[in-house]
Amino acid sequence: MKAARRIFLKGAFGTAIALPWLEALSPKQARAGTPAPNRFIGLYHPNGVFTPKWFPTRGASETEFALGPIHAALEPWKQQLLFTSGIDMSVAIKGTGEMHQRGVGGWLTGAKLASGTFVGNDGTMAGYATGPSLDQVLVRLIGLGTAIPSLQLGAHALMPNVSGVVSYAAANQPLLPQNDPRLTFKTIFGTDPTGLGKLASSRQSILDAVQGQVKLMQKRTSALDKQRLDRHLTLLRELETRVTNITAPVCAKVESPAPVDFASETQVDVVAKLQVDLLLAAMRCDLTRVATIMLADAQNHLALPHLGIATDIHNLTHLSDGTPDREKVATRDTWVASIMARLLEGLDGIIDSDGSTATSNSLLLWGTDVSRGNTHSHDNMPFVLAGGGAKFRMGRYATWQAAFHNDMLVSILNAFGSPVQTFGDPAFCRGPLSNLV
Amino acid sequence: MEGSGSGRQACQTKGVGLAAGVLICVSLATSACSDKETVPPIVIDEPQACPDIPGPPLRLLTRFEYNNSVRDLLGDSSGPARDFPREPLANGLDNDATLNQVGDENVLRYLEASESLAKVAVANTALAMPICTAAPCAEKFISEFGQRLFRRPLTTDESLGMQPLFSAALAKQDAQGAMETTLAALLQSPQFVYRDEWGTSAIGTSALRLSGHQIASKLSYFVFGTTPDAVLQQAATQGELNTAAGVAQTANKMVNDARGMDGLARFLSQWLYLDGVQNTEKDIYTFTDFSRELAKSWRTSLEMFVSNSLVETHSLKGLLTSPALFVDSKMTGYGAEVVFANNTEFRQTVQAPGRATGILGQPGFLAFKSLHNGSSPIRRGIFVLDKLLCEPPPPPPADVPIVPPPLSKSLTTRERFDNHRKDPTCASCHNVIDPVGFAFEHYDGMGRWRATENGQPINAQGGIVTANDESLIGMGDGLEPMIEKLVQSRQVHDCVAREVYRYAVGRPLLHEDECWLKEITDNFMKSGGDFKTLIVSIASSPSFQRHSFKAIGDQP
Numbered sequence: 001m002k003a004a005r006r007i008f009l010k011g012a013f014g015t016a017i018a019l020p021w022l023e024a025l026s027p028k029q030a031r032a033g034t035p036a037p038n039r040f041i042g043l044y045h046p047n048g049v050f051t052p053k054w055f056p057t058r059g060a061s062e063t064e065f066a067l068g069p070i071h072a073a074l075e076p077w078k079q080q081l082l083f084t085s086g087i088d089m090s091v092a093i094k095g096t097g098e099m100h101q102r103g104v105g106g107w108l109t110g111a112k113l114a115s116g117t118f119v120g121n122d123g124t125m126a127g128y129a130t131g132p133s134l135d136q137v138l139v140r141l142i143g144l145g146t147a148i149p150s151l152q153l154g155a156h157a158l159m160p161n162v163s164g165v166v167s168y169a170a171a172n173q174p175l176l177p178q179n180d181p182r183l184t185f186k187t188i189f190g191t192d193p194t195g196l197g198k199l200a201s202s203r204q205s206i207l208d209a210v211q212g213q214v215k216l217m218q219k220r221t222s223a224l225d226k227q228r229l230d231r232h233l234t235l236l237r238e239l240e241t242r243v244t245n246i247t248a249p250v251c252a253k254v255e256s257p258a259p260v261d262f263a264s265e266t267q268v269d270v271v272a273k274l275q276v277d278l279l280l281a282a283m284r285c286d287l288t289r290v291a292t293i294m295l296a297d298a299q300n301h302l303a304l305p306h307l308g309i310a311t312d313i314h315n316l317t318h319l320s321d322g323t324p325d326r327e328k329v330a331t332r333d334t335w336v337a338s339i340m341a342r343l344l345e346g347l348d349g350i351i352d353s354d355g356s357t358a359t360s361n362s363l364l365l366w367g368t369d370v371s372r373g374n375t376h377s378h379d380n381m382p383f384v385l386a387g388g389g390a391k392f393r394m395g396r397y398a399t400w401q402a403a404f405h406n407d408m409l410v411s412i413l414n415a416f417g418s419p420v421q422t423f424g425d426p427a428f429c430r431g432p433l434s435n436l437v
Numbered sequence: 438m439e440g441s442g443s444g445r446q447a448c449q450t451k452g453v454g455l456a457a458g459v460l461i462c463v464s465l466a467t468s469a470c471s472d473k474e475t476v477p478p479i480v481i482d483e484p485q486a487c488p489d490i491p492g493p494p495l496r497l498l499t500r501f502e503y504n505n506s507v508r509d510l511l512g513d514s515s516g517p518a519r520d521f522p523r524e525p526l527a528n529g530l531d532n533d534a535t536l537n538q539v540g541d542e543n544v545l546r547y548l549e550a551s552e553s554l555a556k557v558a559v560a561n562t563a564l565a566m567p568i569c570t571a572a573p574c575a576e577k578f579i580s581e582f583g584q585r586l587f588r589r590p591l592t593t594d595e596s597l598g599m600q601p602l603f604s605a606a607l608a609k610q611d612a613q614g615a616m617e618t619t620l621a622a623l624l625q626s627p628q629f630v631y632r633d634e635w636g637t638s639a640i641g642t643s644a645l646r647l648s649g650h651q652i653a654s655k656l657s658y659f660v661f662g663t664t665p666d667a668v669l670q671q672a673a674t675q676g677e678l679n680t681a682a683g684v685a686q687t688a689n690k691m692v693n694d695a696r697g698m699d700g701l702a703r704f705l706s707q708w709l710y711l712d713g714v715q716n717t718e719k720d721i722y723t724f725t726d727f728s729r730e731l732a733k734s735w736r737t738s739l740e741m742f743v744s745n746s747l748v749e750t751h752s753l754k755g756l757l758t759s760p761a762l763f764v765d766s767k768m769t770g771y772g773a774e775v776v777f778a779n780n781t782e783f784r785q786t787v788q789a790p791g792r793a794t795g796i797l798g799q800p801g802f803l804a805f806k807s808l809h810n811g812s813s814p815i816r817r818g819i820f821v822l823d824k825l826l827c828e829p830p831p832p833p834p835a836d837v838p839i840v841p842p843p844l845s846k847s848l849t850t851r852e853r854f855d856n857h858r859k860d861p862t863c864a865s866c867h868n869v870i871d872p873v874g875f876a877f878e879h880y881d882g883m884g885r886w887r888a889t890e891n892g893q894p895i896n897a898q899g900g901i902v903t904a905n906d907e908s909l910i911g912m913g914d915g916l917e918p919m920i921e922k923l924v925q926s927r928q929v930h931d932c933v934a935r936e937v938y939r940y941a942v943g944r945p946l947l948h949e950d951e952c953w954l955k956e957i958t959d960n961f962m963k964s965g966g967d968f969k970t971l972i973v974s975i976a977s978s979p980s981f982q983r984h985s986f987k988a989i990g991d992q993p
Binding site: 311 | 525549
């Protein structure tokens with residue numbers, strides 16, 4: 001398998017030279033001297049958790065806690081985890097939209113929803129979130145210069161509205177997730193390495209000409225159009241750099257996934273795993289450092305046949321805690337924990353330039369839109385942080401008293417070099433969250 | 438043409454003269470073609486009945502529009518835009534220009550799509566693309582085919598901007614490759630991927646009128662759902678779209694064309710959210726014969742119903758009352774006694790006596806507007822209130838948990854939902870929503886007719902409790918009495934008209950639109966809900982053809 005790997009170096013006149021893959025030219029060597037990159041992954045699952053079994057058992061101190069069965073798969077990374085209780089997603093408690101809409105929109109933005117026309121399950125209407133999401137702000141702090149600024153991936157996150165998106169470039173600029181692993185592959189590894197040099201030079205001249213055409217259109221009266229054409233031009237420039245700079249080593253051997261019926265609930269597990277594996281490959285090659293993954297829409301009506309859950313999981317989350325069927329939510333949570341474990345295992349396998357693992361340089365934030373489905377409340381959100389990227393003190397189960405989740409987002413931004421004191425709606429900000437660093 | 442002597446227009450006339458009816462500005466690099474020299478003509482403003490609309494943002498081609506455009510321009514039906522990022526929906530519609538914008542995935546997908554489209558197109562002998570081996574040939578190709586792609590003549594700068602690309606490509610590769618490169622660049626150009634509907638000629642000092650080519654494009658995407666064809670471009674070149682009367686005449690021709698209902702069919706597929714119908718999930722313990730294939734058949738059946746009622750009746754009344762029903766072998770239990778030759782065949786039949794006609798009685802619609810384990814008076818009621826009355830119910834209070842009443846082996850759906858209306862916080866809205874939905878109660882969660890539920894006879898007494906149009910209000914048994922009221926109501930015509938208008942203009946409605954909409958609704962109502970009339974009225978409205986200097990999104 002290793003013999004098949006090739007590394008491409010940029011030769012004279014941009015021609016790519018294929019070399020046999022050698023241990024000596026592994027990514028860390030090729031990029032020796034550069035600091036290890038920081039990474040961020042946001043993992044979202046819908047409709048809260050099975051609260052009675054979610055939280056770890058407390059010990060004598062924050063660092064002494066026992067994981068329950070839901071999180072058993074995460075046991076190997078216990079020292080890299082930070083379980084939280086007492087953090088409220090207060091920004092989502094009131095405002096435009098219904099509870100899932102407000103929660104999924106506010107999770108990474110800390111912002112309220114605009115008024116709009118997306119009808120919730122109950123007839124409530126809302127628009128998109130009114131600010132950028134954490135991951136998109138982090139792109140500018142940790143993701144600059146990578147080929148793919150960020151990835152938004154989904155497994156059955158198909159709703160083209162506020163319920164099907166967690167990432168926002170800016171207010172009212174949703175970045176809907178890609179649900180088709182085949183296209184995720186094309187985004188990451190789309191360029192066919194054979195004849196790359198010729199293709200790159202042709203693409204460069206095409207993109208130059210297209211940029212020329214954008215410039216001809218830039219004399220616009222409307223400020224909105226000007227802004228959009230500016231962005232279009234920037235994106236074309238970035239794309240040109242990406243398709244012509246063939247210096248990124250082919251550092252992960254990844255096959256294009258076979259076509260998968262990604263809109264079918266029978267494939268949710270298959271799609272989720274493929275998306276995670278493709279993301280990890282992209283991170284191994286340092287093609288991207290920022291990603292969000294949605295494991296279904298906030299207003300899904302999915303059965304999860306791979307877990308033996310034959311009825312709508314969303315409706316199961318609505319049952320009262322004592323109802324036997326509600327325990328199936330714990331089964332779902334256990335599955336999401338296994339996806340989290342897959343991410344951490346993959347990051348462990350990536351050795352960065354300073355010899356450390358990617359887990360120690362990454363921050364993962366696992367969250368959801370409501371704390372529990374049967375009350376649709378936003379208090380005591382079941383957030384879990386993982387990885388050493390933010391230099392938070394991990395290996396703990398920490399408790400706050402009615403803390404604002406916006407403050408947690410502020411702390412994450414601070415950890416990656418931003419000095420902000422508020423993020424999202426300032427009414428739900430008191431300053432960075434205590435007891436993290 | 439008379440009375441509008443812009444440089445660009447003069448150039449077009451010259452082009453027509455030289456090329457004997459071919460719709461291009463063939464004069465190469467003449468200064469008259471350049472935008473820079475174009476002085477917008479000052480036309481005397483006529484008093485307008487209503488205030489001008491602010492100017493629209495650039496309209497990014499939707500995936501639907503992109504696919505149709507390359508199909509018509511390049512004969513390529515591969516639908517490459519299926520891989521493009523999905524559009525966010527604005528109350529069901531995918532073409533809201535204020536939301537649709539280019540992101541980093543778009544530019545990559547445009548690049549990939551245009552490369553493969555160009556490769557296939559240049560090799561396609563049926564298209565008879567020139568394989569140029571010298572610059573003058575390429576210049577001609579850029580301006581001629583560029584006009585088809587950009588939906589208007591290229592400016593000199595645009596044309597000049599493309600020519601070096603061909604020459605440079607020809608130096609490195611064969612003529613075929615150079616043509617592919619040139620075409621790929623044209624396909625990624627913003628003039629192709631954006632519909633530019635910012636007017637070009639000043640009317641007095643207050644407004645801008647769209648050029649004939651812009652109107653041809655706007656009409657074509659609205660009515661045909663695709664890029665303007667040669668006939669429309671010719672009408673624009675010849676100045677036929679420079680007057681309101683000319684636009685009305687052209688729109689009239691278009692709605693009577695074989696493609697005349699294509700745009701409206703697209704609108705209705707979004708209005709009904711057919712993609713959602715196809716992805717409907719059911720609890721297989723409650724509905725043991727549900728399958729994904731059945732959900733696909735529901736969608737096809739609905740699509741065929743919509744298309745049939747548009748072609749046969751092209752009216753709102755037809756849509757709400759046509760007895761047509763399309764079934765295949767998977768759609769059993771819908772009262773149609775049909776024998777099929779094979780598994781894929783659909784047959785047209787009519788609804789059995791006593792079943793509701795029109796869109797509200799369609800199996801796919803009813804199954805989609807249901808819960809996964811039963812019917813849903815709420816979803817069905819909200820559809821009528823939101824999509825037909827444009828009076829969506831207000832949101833429930835923030836602190837109310839949304840829990841559908843549990844299934845029961847003895848109670849009817851009505852009885853289960855009656856319980857939640859005993860709670861005063863729920864009652865305020867559900868007293869409005871539920872009665873509408875109860876009129877649908879003869880149809881279960883699969884859209885099948887039922888006389889009883891849990892051994893009890895169905896009570897389908899229902900109807901509209903409150904509406905701006907009081908003629909809509911009243912209870913009756915089942916759907917028929919409500920449908921009769923809907924068909925007659927001005928409010929329903931106004932609601933549908935404003936949604937079709939929103940689809941035509943591709944942006945949220947503004948307060949300035951209200952005044953223009955009045956006449957459009959008047960015409961639609963007077964015509965007995967005729968969709969052809971509605972389309973022509975929207976296209977003929979000055980609000981479709983002109984706008985103020987202010988842009989949408991600008992601070993006042």
